[in-house]
Amino acid sequence: MQFDNLCKYLAEKYPDRFASWLLGQPTTRVEVLKTELSLEPIRADSVTLLRTQSEILHLEFQVQVPTGKPMPLRMLNYWVRLYWQYNLPVTQVLIWLQQMNNPAVFENEFRQGLTSHGYQVIRMWEQSPEPLLQDPGLLPMAVLAAADDAAGLLNRVASEVGKIESIVQRQEISASTEILAGLRFNRNLIRNLFREGIMRESVIYQDILQEGRQQEALAMVMRPLTRRFGVLSPELQGRIQALSVAQLEDLIEALFDFSDVSDLVNWLEERRGI
Template sequence: MCYDNLCKYLAEKYPEQIASWALKQPITTPVEVLKTELTLEPIRADSVIFLKSDREILHLEFQVRVPQDRPMPLRMLNYSVRLQWQYGLPVRQVLIWLVPTSNQAVFETEFRTEFTRHRYQVIRLWEESPEPLLGNSALLPLAVLCATENPTELLSQVAQEVNKIESTDLRQEIAACTQILAGLRFDKQLISTMF
């Protein structure tokens, strides 16, 4: 749960950077972070960003594990319908898996029944290049979970990038976020030697 909350925090604090990376396109106009609690039986989305230029909602959902209670495709449909109902705008969704797994659920990109079809984008961080994330301090915490032949070297590279951040407050914030997410992949002692 702490990883989920950390990712929510990053998406709320740095919505332009997260949206630009998740959509693989620059965000050139202002964005607005929207309320994440959705009506009816309250559920809370991880991140809801209003892309003003496109007049659409970007919903980001971060997952560490495959949920046992309700399948992710059904949950994504539920979020989409509630967001469209609440804001009256089209919804683009990105489900971001943080930790590698052999569970086939991480490869699902749609909910489908005989009468309903709902699609969403999926990012599996362990398959993503860290390069686009390394150039943006807001995205450094996610970089430690990306694809690499040498995970320890990647952690070191991220730590070096964090140390280059000029603002002390921002450097400490990004370092703390990076250390927490690094805990999904690395031993605590290794993390503490790098930061």
């Protein structure tokens, strides 16, 4: 989960850079949409919604092929919900981070009967690193790009990271790069090129780990709750999502004693403000 959380973090911190790269043209005034579209829990690795002046850009980052609902159906599901809510053109980009030969990473369309829906697919191992090397916000993605000399590419990225003047930004980009490089490179090689310890000391790294734990705990709660009580109201979903990791773990144990939704409401009321 840390890889998906990291990509989500980068896309939301540098939305104009990601939009310009993926849309192939300079894009400014990009808004990050903090919205909840799920009517039921859907285990997608990372959903990032960016809004330009004329369209919605939906980014989906994947490390592995998910089990359960296939990606083409998930992409159609999100497209319908986004278009329904915003009534704007929706551009969808599915970004596969780790190289694999699974046929699923080459699918770019849902088709069933008279229904068809296409979306853009990017396999990072096929992408040129050059545009990514030109922007600090995209540097971490460059380590996953195509290269005849992969170690040489990592060295180039490390060199560019070292040129970032802001100490805070350099630490964050370095930490992000180290994390994503772990999908492709040996840990010792990464440590030889990046100052050891900077990743563990970085605030972003700790935030990524914490967000990953919270998402995992939230999924473990929402799946059985939905099976037992159906789709919860947006208000209840919001209250559950606001719980800490420790509180979510307590709820996982408590929910087996619930008879109906009122028990859940009472449990949440008892912990309001705790």
